[in-house]
Amino acid sequence: MKEETTIAAPAGSGADIEAAGGMGPLRWLALIVFAGIVAVPLFMTSPFYIHLAVLVCLNVTIASGLLMLSRTGQLSLCQAAFVGVGAYVSVLTGTHFAFPFLLSALLGAAASALVAFLLGAAILRLRGVYFVLITFAFGELFRLAMLQAAPITGGANGIAGIPSASIFGFDFDTRKAFYCLAAAVALASLAFLLALFRTAKGHAIDAAGQNPNLAEATGISVRNTQLFAFTVGSGFAGLTGALLASYVGYISPESFNTSVSIGVVIMLVVGGRNSVLGPLIGSFIMTPLPELFRGAVQSQNIFYGVALILILRFLPQGIAGLRLFRRIEGEQV
Amino acid sequence: MNLQFLLGQALTNGLVIGLLYLLMAIGFTLVFGVMRIANFAHGEFYMLGAFVAFITVKWLGLPYIASVLAAFALALVLGWLIEVVVLKPFRGDELNGLIATLGLGMIIQNLALISFGPDPQSMPATVTGVFKMGSIVVPLSRLYVVAFSAAVLALLWFFLMHTRSGRALRAVVEDIEIARAQGIHAHIVYPLGFGLGVALAATAGALMAPVFSVSPFIGATPLFKAFIVVVLGGLGSIPGAALASLLLGLAESLGSTFFDGSTADMMIFVLVILVLVIRPSGLLGRAEN
Amino acid sequence: MAPALQVEGLSKTFGGLKAVQDLTFDVEEGAILGLIGPNGAGKSTAFNLISGSQKPTSGSVRLAGRDITGLPPDRVVRHGLARTFQSASVYSGATVKENLFRGAISNIDTAFPGQLFRTGGYRRRLAEIDKEIEKVLEVSGLAPYRDRLAGELAYGHQKRLGVAIGLATRPSVLLLDEPAAGLNQEESAELGRLLKTLRQEYGLTLLFVEHHMALVMEVCERIVVLVQGCKIAEGTPEEIRNNPQVVEAYLGAPDYAYA
Numbered sequence: 001m002k003e004e005t006t007i008a009a010p011a012g013s014g015a016d017i018e019a020a021g022g023m024g025p026l027r028w029l030a031l032i033v034f035a036g037i038v039a040v041p042l043f044m045t046s047p048f049y050i051h052l053a054v055l056v057c058l059n060v061t062i063a064s065g066l067l068m069l070s071r072t073g074q075l076s077l078c079q080a081a082f083v084g085v086g087a088y089v090s091v092l093t094g095t096h097f098a099f100p101f102l103l104s105a106l107l108g109a110a111a112s113a114l115v116a117f118l119l120g121a122a123i124l125r126l127r128g129v130y131f132v133l134i135t136f137a138f139g140e141l142f143r144l145a146m147l148q149a150a151p152i153t154g155g156a157n158g159i160a161g162i163p164s165a166s167i168f169g170f171d172f173d174t175r176k177a178f179y180c181l182a183a184a185v186a187l188a189s190l191a192f193l194l195a196l197f198r199t200a201k202g203h204a205i206d207a208a209g210q211n212p213n214l215a216e217a218t219g220i221s222v223r224n225t226q227l228f229a230f231t232v233g234s235g236f237a238g239l240t241g242a243l244l245a246s247y248v249g250y251i252s253p254e255s256f257n258t259s260v261s262i263g264v265v266i267m268l269v270v271g272g273r274n275s276v277l278g279p280l281i282g283s284f285i286m287t288p289l290p291e292l293f294r295g296a297v298q299s300q301n302i303f304y305g306v307a308l309i310l311i312l313r314f315l316p317q318g319i320a321g322l323r324l325f326r327r328i329e330g331e332q333v
Numbered sequence: 334m335n336l337q338f339l340l341g342q343a344l345t346n347g348l349v350i351g352l353l354y355l356l357m358a359i360g361f362t363l364v365f366g367v368m369r370i371a372n373f374a375h376g377e378f379y380m381l382g383a384f385v386a387f388i389t390v391k392w393l394g395l396p397y398i399a400s401v402l403a404a405f406a407l408a409l410v411l412g413w414l415i416e417v418v419v420l421k422p423f424r425g426d427e428l429n430g431l432i433a434t435l436g437l438g439m440i441i442q443n444l445a446l447i448s449f450g451p452d453p454q455s456m457p458a459t460v461t462g463v464f465k466m467g468s469i470v471v472p473l474s475r476l477y478v479v480a481f482s483a484a485v486l487a488l489l490w491f492f493l494m495h496t497r498s499g500r501a502l503r504a505v506v507e508d509i510e511i512a513r514a515q516g517i518h519a520h521i522v523y524p525l526g527f528g529l530g531v532a533l534a535a536t537a538g539a540l541m542a543p544v545f546s547v548s549p550f551i552g553a554t555p556l557f558k559a560f561i562v563v564v565l566g567g568l569g570s571i572p573g574a575a576l577a578s579l580l581l582g583l584a585e586s587l588g589s590t591f592f593d594g595s596t597a598d599m600m601i602f603v604l605v606i607l608v609l610v611i612r613p614s615g616l617l618g619r620a621e622n
Numbered sequence: 623m624a625p626a627l628q629v630e631g632l633s634k635t636f637g638g639l640k641a642v643q644d645l646t647f648d649v650e651e652g653a654i655l656g657l658i659g660p661n662g663a664g665k666s667t668a669f670n671l672i673s674g675s676q677k678p679t680s681g682s683v684r685l686a687g688r689d690i691t692g693l694p695p696d697r698v699v700r701h702g703l704a705r706t707f708q709s710a711s712v713y714s715g716a717t718v719k720e721n722l723f724r725g726a727i728s729n730i731d732t733a734f735p736g737q738l739f740r741t742g743g744y745r746r747r748l749a750e751i752d753k754e755i756e757k758v759l760e761v762s763g764l765a766p767y768r769d770r771l772a773g774e775l776a777y778g779h780q781k782r783l784g785v786a787i788g789l790a791t792r793p794s795v796l797l798l799d800e801p802a803a804g805l806n807q808e809e810s811a812e813l814g815r816l817l818k819t820l821r822q823e824y825g826l827t828l829l830f831v832e833h834h835m836a837l838v839m840e841v842c843e844r845i846v847v848l849v850q851g852c853k854i855a856e857g858t859p860e861e862i863r864n865n866p867q868v869v870e871a872y873l874g875a876p877d878y879a880y881a
Contacts, residue, residue, distance in 0.1 A: 206724075
């Protein structure tokens with residue numbers, strides 16, 4: 001697909017670096033199927049299935065944030081903590097200063113991005129694995145800090161009775177209404193990723209991830225690229241945190257602990273770490289999975305562990321690395 | 334309760350905890366040095382070691398020293414097998430190897446949950462009584478930990494310095510490029526490095542089992558501390574790990590004398606970040622290239 | 623006018639071991655200079671010191687009179703000094719053209735929001751870069767492979783792509799780390815022609831570290847000889863060939879056979 005457009009593009013337009021392939025029949029079909037899947041929850045009556053659909057959307061956004069960092073060749077084990085920063089900041093600014101939801105959600109996202117920027121600026125100049133260890137430690141510390149700051153955060157009891165989201169007078173107080181909001185945010189995050197990976201910055205991200213020495217040697221600062229991805233990706237997480245808090249109505253430090261972060265990593269590995277489709281596929285598969293293991297949390301976790309190792313071993317590009325999905329994404333196969 | 338007493342007590346406790354962290358951190362740094370994998374399942378081997386000690390002492394009635402040896406040996410064998418069966422394809426692959434150990438940790442912890450249930454269980458103390466030196470009081474059980482850890486570390490030192498396999502292992506940890514040029518006996522060095530590393534974690538778990546309680550969740554904290562130690566000391570540096578664990582043990586013990594535990598943890602985290610900003614390769618780590 | 627590249631008193635010590643000692647030489651604009659020496663002579667260290675991947679213990683590196691000593695590689699490139707790698711270093715999962723585009727990224731100064739919303743300035747810059755890339759593709763002879771994945775190219779072509787990526791950064795000086803390593807005789811002769819073409823087309827100044835003596839003698843106008851971290855000779859290929867010190871150093875070195 002790519003080949004066709006490259007030849008078709010007029011020389012000197014720069015179009016073939018930008019475009020990720022034209023709209024072949026396969027991509028139209030994929031788009032129609034995708035639109036169908038997005039629309040299905042609107043016609044469902046079971047509140048439980050709509051609830052699952054909402055969670056899928058929220059997870060897509062969280063995992064999309066991590067995807068950016070992962071494509072720079074780095075990994076964070078505190079994505080849940082950034083969801084938490086966004087959740088706490090939006091809830092606290094909403095209740096204490098009576099800010100409207102939109103403002104406090106944006107503040108939440110900005111706070112997550114700021115914390116990530118500061119943390120990243122301090123530790124991203126260290127070699128790769130230190131960063132992962134520190135993010136793990138940071139995730140733990142965030143939880144401890146929220147427990148400690150009980151007068152503000154409610155400690156282990158968390159904060160309950162969080163009002164539902166309301167934007168410009170419209171209340172997202174039913175599951176279906178909230179699904180529309182969550183789906184819109186998830187689609188926007190996917191659109192952002194698609195657009196990002198066509199810009200020079202997106203190419204710099206892939207360059208840094210695929211061959212850091214070469215990237216440095218051609219004027220791309222790997223550290224700054226990773227810092228950018230970490231900051232923006234954590235902003236995504238923060239925004240989702242605000243949404244999550246308003247949807248569930250309750251947050252506590254345990255909602256954002258390290259196993260939640262690891263869950264996001266698993267989603268990304270299963271879905272595919274190098275593809276925009278990865279977060280989508282990963283959330284779609286992993287979010288409803290606990291339902292299959294209803295009540296058997298331990299077997300579920302063992303299954304996750306085994307699946308993780310098998311996928312790393314035999315399908316390192318995740319499910320999005322399968323031929324069908326690579327063709328949909330418009331890569332040369 | 335004067336200040337001198339508090340300080341003395343804190344220093345002694347700090348030494349005990351520091352030695353425990355050292356066992357964890359040296360194992361972790363050994364695994365990383367050999368395989369280039371940050372082993373996120375390291376804490377689970379600590380937990381397994383504690384359960385081995387618990388079972389051998391409480392159910393089988395073996396003497397305590399035998400239970401520590403059993404924990405070490407079982408973890409060595411298990412680690413060896415896991416390396417060969419699961420981790421072999423990830424040797425040298427920093428990112429995928431790390432993620433694979435996350436999966437490994439989940440598997441081990443949940444198998445333990447299925448086998449032993451989530452509730453903490455307590456093991457009979459090995460010895461009772463206290464050791465008094467001036468106004469400082471140390472429970473004998475903690476002195477045991479000190480003696481055993483020191484013995485294990487001495488044995489490890491002897492192994493690494495004076496045996497053939499030990500030297501081969503050290504060569505890989507110290508300079509993988511040179512070791513590779515001279516030829517690595519991959520079928521021995523990798524499983525041995527991983528097995529020995531996790532066996533040290535299991536030993537730490539077995540040593541601490543009588544002091545703390547035993548449950549499938551106890552691996553998380555030592556793992557967290559091992560991270561702090563290796564980051565602070567410089568990944569791959571054994572002297573760095575030694576210095577950092579003692580410092581961390583003392584700092585924590587002092588910190589928690591005057592603040593509560595979580596506050597002390599948070600202050601230490603900030604301190605670690607500051608150290609890294611000033612010295613990116615850790616206290617004693619070598620700078621990259 | 624200042625020389626394109628000035629290396630002055632450059633030294634690097636690794637824990638007491640002097641890898642490079644007081645290295646001084648100039649490269650005039652448009653010249654091709656070869657840095658040679660037996661294995662372990664400190665060539666690679668010198669290369670890394672100049673390109674910024676290692677920091678010198680003392681001494682300075684100037685690019686057209688501007689001090690770039692100790693700057694990290696990504697900054698050095700932005701000042702106009704690009705490097706290639708000894709092994710074929712490419713983005714193997716990306717097409718040849720994408721590889722070159724990534725090489726040119728540092729020349730895009732549009733901020734990210736501008737890129738995202740495709741402002742006029744950004745689009746113009748992309749079009750410019752596209753033209754440059756087309757030219758690099760033509761000059762390097764990679765045009766027929768533009769849409770092939772870099773990882774699928776033959777080794778010789780991958781090395782050529784490595785040079786082309788360096789070229790895409792718009793350097794004034796190009797540092798080549800053993801460009802002929804791993805190439806057969808024919809490929810390395812082709813490479814020699816390519817390097818001469820590059821100088822013609824782009825007015826480039828070239829400095830390369832090389833083991834392959836035939837290529838050095840064929841392409842370079844000046845040669846600097848390093849032995850045990852010290853410069854022992856500098857001159858034209860003819861002078862170097864007849865320099866008794868150089869002959870002795872090479873005869874004394876076990877790897878003379880390769881040279």
